[in-house]
Amino acid sequence: MPELPDVEGFRRLLAEHGASRRIEQVEVHDPAVLRNATPEEMAGALRRRRLQQPERRGKWLLAPTDNGTLLLHFGMSGELLWVEPGAERHRHDRVTLRLEEGELRYRDQRKLQGLWLAGDPEAVAAIIGPLGPDALDLSSAELRGRLAGRRGRIKAALMDQEVIAGLGNLLVDEILWQARIHPHRQMPDLDDQEWDRLYHSQRKVLREAVRAGRVPPRPSWLTGVRDQDTPTCPRCGGPIDRLREGGRSTYFCPRCQPLPRA
DNA sequence: TCAGTTGTTTATAT
DNA sequence: AATATAAACAACTG
Numbered sequence: 399m400p401e402l403p404d405v406e407g408f409r410r411l412l413a414e415h416g417a418s419r420r421i422e423q424v425e426v427h428d429p430a431v432l433r434n435a436t437p438e439e440m441a442g443a444l445r446r447r448r449l450q451q452p453e454r455r456g457k458w459l460l461a462p463t464d465n466g467t468l469l470l471h472f473g474m475s476g477e478l479l480w481v482e483p484g485a486e487r488h489r490h491d492r493v494t495l496r497l498e499e500g501e502l503r504y505r506d507q508r509k510l511q512g513l514w515l516a517g518d519p520e521a522v523a524a525i526i527g528p529l530g531p532d533a534l535d536l537s538s539a540e541l542r543g544r545l546a547g548r549r550g551r552i553k554a555a556l557m558d559q560e561v562i563a564g565l566g567n568l569l570v571d572e573i574l575w576q577a578r579i580h581p582h583r584q585m586p587d588l589d590d591q592e593w594d595r596l597y598h599s600q601r602k603v604l605r606e607a608v609r610a611g612r613v614p615p616r617p618s619w620l621t622g623v624r625d626q627d628t629p630t631c632p633r634c635g636g637p638i639d640r641l642r643e644g645g646r647s648t649y650f651c652p653r654c655q656p657l658p659r660a
Numbered sequence: 661t662c663a664g665t666t667g668t669t670t671a672t673a674t
Numbered sequence: 675a676a677t678a679t680a681a682a683c684a685a686c687t688g
Contacts, residue, residue, distance in 0.1 A: 401666055430684090457667075474667050475685080490685090508684045510667060550677055559668085568666045613666075621666095645680070647664080664687085674678075 399612065400472035402533055402564030402604065405457050407611030408470075408478040412452040412461060415480045416495075416502060420448050421463070425494040427487065431504065431512035434525070443515055444468060444495070456529050456563025466517045469525055473510030479503045533564035534604060538597040545585050552588075553581035553643050567646045568613045568621060573599045575620040580655040581641070581648050587658070624649045 400408075424444050426437035435443070447463040454460070459478070461468040470478065481501050487494075488505055493513060495502040504513060516522040531540060544561050545552070555561055556570045565573070574581050577599035579592055588596070607613045615622040620638070623629040629638040631651040639652045 399666055404666075471667080473684090474665065476667095506684095507686065508665085508667095510683060510685095548676085554677080557667095566666050571666095642679095644678080646666090662688100665685100668683090670680100670682080672679085672681105674676100 399474070400457060400476055401566035401569050401607075401613065402454075402457060403569070403607035403610065404477070404612055405454050405459050405472060405564075406534070406608050408459055408472070409452050409454040410611075411478055411480055412449070412459070412502070415500060416449040416461065416497065417451050418448065419497050419499065421445060421495050422498060423494075423496040425496065426492075427494065428492040428509070431492040431506065431509055433512045433514045435513075435515045440493075440513070440515060454532075455526060456532060456559055457566070458526055458529075460522065466515060467522055469514040469516055469522065470504065471511035471514075473506060473508060473512075475508040476504065476506035476511060479505055528560045529563040530559065530561045531563065533562050533600070534608065536562065536600070538594075541597050541600065542593050548585050550584070551582045551643065552579065552585055553648060555585065557644060557646075567648075569603060569607065571624070571649050572613055572619060572621050573603050575650060575655065576603060578654045580657045581643055581650055582657060620649060620651075 421444050424441040426432060426440060429437050432440055443466050444463060447465045450462045452459060452461050457471060459470040481503055483500055490505050490507045491503045492506055493504040514525045516525055530544060545555050548555050553570055556565050577595040579596060613621045618632050623632060631638055631654060634653050636651060636653040638649050641648050
């Protein structure tokens with residue numbers, strides 16, 4: 399699930415239900431998701447502390463309290479849910495933050511990422527590592543400035559969190575498809591019109607995905623057809639092709655997204 | 661049994 | 675120095 403739009407949805411959830419409320423209890427159902435603290439340390443740091451305004455940085459969610467910050471990363475299968483007090487536990491619920499009004503559940507099937515504890519902004523920065531500017535507030539000039547001059551394929555560059563933070567496999571395929579740019583294009587080869595299409599596609603896809611809290615699988619979008627057995631392009635009707643880029647499945651339309659100089 | 665999954669890191673090669 | 679590839683992490687599903 400989680401790319402920028404999903405994590406932004408989790409941030410909204412946390413802002414609505416958690417901000418300014420007190421954590422009554424921390425329940426660690428699976429200690430394996432705690433990356434730099436024991437369950438005792440996590441509970442000791444957060445119990446009876448007040449949550450402040452949450453923040454998203456790329457795919458990271460920051461939940462600051464009056465005693466340090468909880469950092470959450472959702473990997474490929476994580477999510478954050480708000481449930482009624484004492485709601486039944488799901489088998490993949492790994493951590494529960496119990497508040498007076500309800501419970502926040504960190505749920506994750508695969509446990510590829512997890513939860514960290516940071517005492518100060520420097521510790522937060524050390525855990526998150528270098529991140530490019532967030533994709534959600536990126537100007538046209540900044541997008542081009544971050545990418546131009548790099549060698550390599552455009553999909554790899556867009557997926558690199560140090561270049562731009564927040565874009566993942568699904569988003570990048572959708573953006574490139576809407577911009578009609580082949581995922582293997584080289585940045586120096588893009589003309590002004592293509593840069594423009596890339597920027598506006600990025601804006602449109604992100605705006606609508608953030609609103610939905612996911613990349614919406616609309617029939618008119620690549621995301622709406624990519625999981626079909628033999629997907630066809632919603633724009634031209636031609637067959638959708640698949641290739642491997644950076645170890646990820648990449649879907650594109652060879653007719654709408656041609657690779658020049660074959 | 662095997663390939664595949666919306667993420668990231670590490671090792672190795674180019 | 676950058677870039678490319680594969681594997682590993684983990685827990686499933688078809």
